[in-house]
Amino acid sequence: MNGLGTSFLSRRALLASGGAATAALATGVASARIPPSSMQALIGPGYRPTEVDEQGLWQQVERVEEEIAGSNLLIKAPGIEDYLRQLIGKVGGPAARDMRIYLVRVPEFNAMMFPTGFTVFFSGLLLRMRNEAQLAGVIAHESAHFLRRHMIRQWRDMKRKSDLFAVGMMALGLGGAGAGVYTGDIARLAQLGTILTLLRYSRTLEAESDAMGARLLAEQGYPPLEMADTWQQLIGELDLSAKYRRKPRERDLSLFSTHPAPESRMKDLRATARELTVPGRIYDNGRARYLQAIAPIRQMLLDDQVKLNDPGATQYIINTLAQDGWNGLLRFYEGENWRLRNRAGDDLRAAQSYAVAVAYPDAPPDAWRWHGLSLIKQGRRPEGRAALTRYLGLQPNAPDAPFIRQMII
Amino acid sequence: MRKMAIAMTVALGVTASGCVETRQFADMQFTPPQGDYKLLVLRPNVSVSELTAGGMAQPRADWTEQARTNITNALRAQQAGRGGKMLVAERRVQVPGVDADTIAEIERLNYVVDQSIVLHKYYGMSLPTKRGRGLDYTLGEEAVELGRKTGYDYMLFLHAEDNRASTGRTALQVIGIAGCAIGFCAPSGGANQLAYASLVDLKSGDVVWFNVVQTGSQLPGVTFGDIRSPEGAALMVERLLGRMKPGRAVRKEKAR
Numbered sequence: 001m002n003g004l005g006t007s008f009l010s011r012r013a014l015l016a017s018g019g020a021a022t023a024a025l026a027t028g029v030a031s032a033r034i035p036p037s038s039m040q041a042l043i044g045p046g047y048r049p050t051e052v053d054e055q056g057l058w059q060q061v062e063r064v065e066e067e068i069a070g071s072n073l074l075i076k077a078p079g080i081e082d083y084l085r086q087l088i089g090k091v092g093g094p095a096a097r098d099m100r101i102y103l104v105r106v107p108e109f110n111a112m113m114f115p116t117g118f119t120v121f122f123s124g125l126l127l128r129m130r131n132e133a134q135l136a137g138v139i140a141h142e143s144a145h146f147l148r149r150h151m152i153r154q155w156r157d158m159k160r161k162s163d164l165f166a167v168g169m170m171a172l173g174l175g176g177a178g179a180g181v182y183t184g185d186i187a188r189l190a191q192l193g194t195i196l197t198l199l200r201y202s203r204t205l206e207a208e209s210d211a212m213g214a215r216l217l218a219e220q221g222y223p224p225l226e227m228a229d230t231w232q233q234l235i236g237e238l239d240l241s242a243k244y245r246r247k248p249r250e251r252d253l254s255l256f257s258t259h260p261a262p263e264s265r266m267k268d269l270r271a272t273a274r275e276l277t278v279p280g281r282i283y284d285n286g287r288a289r290y291l292q293a294i295a296p297i298r299q300m301l302l303d304d305q306v307k308l309n310d311p312g313a314t315q316y317i318i319n320t321l322a323q324d325g326w327n328g329l330l331r332f333y334e335g336e337n338w339r340l341r342n343r344a345g346d347d348l349r350a351a352q353s354y355a356v357a358v359a360y361p362d363a364p365p366d367a368w369r370w371h372g373l374s375l376i377k378q379g380r381r382p383e384g385r386a387a388l389t390r391y392l393g394l395q396p397n398a399p400d401a402p403f404i405r406q407m408i409i
Numbered sequence: 410m411r412k413m414a415i416a417m418t419v420a421l422g423v424t425a426s427g428c429v430e431t432r433q434f435a436d437m438q439f440t441p442p443q444g445d446y447k448l449l450v451l452r453p454n455v456s457v458s459e460l461t462a463g464g465m466a467q468p469r470a471d472w473t474e475q476a477r478t479n480i481t482n483a484l485r486a487q488q489a490g491r492g493g494k495m496l497v498a499e500r501r502v503q504v505p506g507v508d509a510d511t512i513a514e515i516e517r518l519n520y521v522v523d524q525s526i527v528l529h530k531y532y533g534m535s536l537p538t539k540r541g542r543g544l545d546y547t548l549g550e551e552a553v554e555l556g557r558k559t560g561y562d563y564m565l566f567l568h569a570e571d572n573r574a575s576t577g578r579t580a581l582q583v584i585g586i587a588g589c590a591i592g593f594c595a596p597s598g599g600a601n602q603l604a605y606a607s608l609v610d611l612k613s614g615d616v617v618w619f620n621v622v623q624t625g626s627q628l629p630g631v632t633f634g635d636i637r638s639p640e641g642a643a644l645m646v647e648r649l650l651g652r653m654k655p656g657r658a659v660r661k662e663k664a665r
Contacts, residue, residue, distance in 0.1 A: 070513040169595075170585065
């Protein structure tokens with residue numbers, strides 16, 4: 001599958017096999033930006049595989065889709081499924097009608113496209129998107145994997161290389177045995193070289209998807225620059241998350257990652273966006289539509305994120321979303337983030353957030369609860385009581401209602 | 410630890426020579442179904458791949474279709490011989506009396522229980538609390554409920570995969586062994602099969618029987634049946650489900 005996230009091959013295992021630097025010189029790392037105009041769809045509507053290897057792949061994946069379609073992780077909020085389907089219909093290119101999209105409740109930034117044309121989006125991705133254009137950008141990227149037949153191309157490349165490798169190893173071993181030299185070290189180096197070229201091929205495919213995705217996005221009237229902003233946001237989040245944990249951000253050796261490093265990816269996307277932007281055309285990022293569509297699940301998305309115990313990332317996400325304006329929900333979860341981190345002074349920070357949150361009309365009932373409890377903790381009992389009364393008014397059947405009631409007698 | 414070492418040695422010996430290996434476990438009180446029973450087979454997972462020269466398994470849709478039909482037919486013939494009535498549900502919606510979501514839940518539950526069985530019974534991580542108690546696992550009330558709603562007595566899960574060696578793979582195997590003559594021995598695996606089955610008693614909800622069959626050889630050209638043919642499929646079904654041993658308590662009772 002072609003995902004947004006990081007590689008599943010253990011980097012340590014690769015390094016342990018030794019000779020990394022030498023092999024890197026041999027394979028070369030630099031890759032040029034792909035011009036979006038060169039990325040044409042390789043399949044049309046109603047595509048069915050005709051060759052045996054692709055047919056085999058499709059058949060295997062059918063069962064996977066059945067599993068995902070029946071998964072209890074699927075989010076079945078009213079309207080969301082239709083909304084996503086409508087978006088993939090917009091930016092999905094010529095095969096838009098053949099593609100399926102599934103939203104699963106996993107609080108991580110990831111999405112993946114399967115070879116038969118269905119894509120799985122993690123709920124954590126929806127949380128991080130500031131507008132419809134950003135989400136449509138990721139959908140367009142995933143669609144491009146399908147339109148450019150990436151999975152079968154990657155599979156064929158792997159097959160060719162593993163065949164060559166097996167034959168090469170055999171020849172090397174036999175030759176070495178005949179000449180009476182030990183060839184184990186060369187064999188290990190060659191193995192690493194094979195894996196490195198596999199990863200490079202994959203990065204090329206990701207770059208293809210970025211270029212084509214940006215074009216599909218721009219064609220539908222979304223600002224193509226939003227795709228680069230998505231990466232900008234991811235870099236910022238990884239940095240702050242690492243800083244809070246007092247560790248350097250995992251600097252993915254770009255050589256070992258199946259995806260281009262976020263920085264180089266962002267630079268390429270900016271250049272692509274400049275190329276695609278037509279002067280004078282009006283682009284709409286669809287922020288209002290997006291907020292309306294995810295409204296039924298936005299609180300759940302924030303709640304799942306806060307509970308990951310990654311305060312750096314959470315703070316970055318909330319601040320990023322708040323660049324488009326603060327509201328009660330964001331302020332409340334800002335407070336939750338401090339409260340759950342629970343370092344010295346965090347209770348006061350949380351109290352301030354709750355106090356601001358309740359000033360907004362959209363503050364969730366729990367904001368009043370924590371605002372009240374914080375006030376009581378600070379010794380401001382009458383105000384605290386008033387806030388808790390408000391909480392009970394909003395949520396008379398809350399699980400802790402009897403407990404709160406006896407607190408404010 | 411010593412047991413593990415023995416297991417490893419045995420495993421190595423097996424792969425080097427090539428053979429058929431089966432190992433089954435049963436509930437203490439298990440009696441193989443016989444006579445007038447109703448068996449529900451949930452989405453048998455059958456697949457056939459071709460091993461490339463480099464050792465990757467290339468799934469083949471046409472071969473898989475053939476094997477799927479063959480395995481189902483073989484299963485039908487075998488169960489009818491024992492007197493059982495059988496429904497093979499290829500899709501979740503084909504099970505009468507319950508919705509697809511319930512079947513999905515049961516499948517997921519069974520999957521994790523099967524994983525436990527494999528870990529603790531086959532991978533040597535034996536649990537002291539389950540020592541000497543046969544196969545002591547259950548799907549619980551949900552399975553009993555399913556039996557009540559559907560009217561079936563037993564539920565069977567079946568997985569069968571067959572990896573056929575391509576010409577390129579076989580050539581590499583031949584060279585690898587021929588190389589021994591000049592001091593470079595590199596035998597590699599050829600055609601191999603893995604199949605397992607678990608039987609759930611829908612009256613009690615217990616997993617009453619579990620079996621794993623593995624075949625494989627490093628000798629080029631040696632295979633142990635080909636499930637793309639009706640004979641090969643019948644052979645695999647026979648190896649997997651043919652000789653169901655009763656549970657230990659039942660066998661002791663009989664011996665008396």
